[in-house]
Amino acid sequence: AAITLMREWGVDAIRTYNHDLAWQAGQHVSACWETEFDTPEALIGTMVTVTLPGALGSTRDDALRLRDALLFEDGIEIPVHAYRDRLRSRISAQIYNDMDDIDRFATAVLSRVR
Numbered sequence: 425a426a427i428t429l430m431r432e433w434g435v436d437a438i439r440t441y442n443h444d445l446a447w448q449a450g451q452h453v454s455a456c457w458e459t460e461f462d463t464p465e466a467l468i469g470t471m472v473t474v475t476l477p478g479a480l481g482s483t484r485d486d487a488l489r490l491r492d493a494l495l496f497e498d499g500i501e502i503p504v505h506a507y508r509d510r511l512r513s514r515i516s517a518q519i520y521n522d523m524d525d526i527d528r529f530a531t532a533v534l535s536r537v538r
Contacts, residue, residue, distance in 0.1 A: 429519070438519050442470035445517035449526045450474055453515070456530040457537075470518070476504070476511040477537045487511050490536065498532040 430438060447465050450472035454461030459475040480490055484506045491504040504513045515526070 433519075439470070441519060442517045443468060445521060445523070445526075446470050446472040446515060448523065449515045449517060452523070452526055453530045453533075456534065471514055471516045473512050473514050476513055476533060478510065479537045480511050480533070482506055482509045482511060490533075493536065494529075494532055498528075500529055500532055502529065 447468050450461050450463060450468065453459075453474050457475075457477045459477060461474060463472065476490070480486060487504045487506045490511060491502070494500040494502060494504070502513055502515065504511055506512075515529070
């Protein structure tokens, strides 16, 4: 099915969609969370690393706790890691994702800040 879809849509169209979604996701979640996002678009492929709100912690244990909460309470599987005294997450944009998925992630994170 995946190969058929790639042939139907074309690899370049899928790559462009994934890139555009990753770029929009980085900007969107950082605006929602009021965190910095200054990665140039030229450095974004189909994944983007975003800084999570500071109130969520800064340690490896905080990262694991948030990752597990997102997975087991919200059904969102996404890597969360501690780096330079902040938590960060990597959004991997794929053809089966859209901005509704990004909004769901942003909202789930915000629900843990409040």
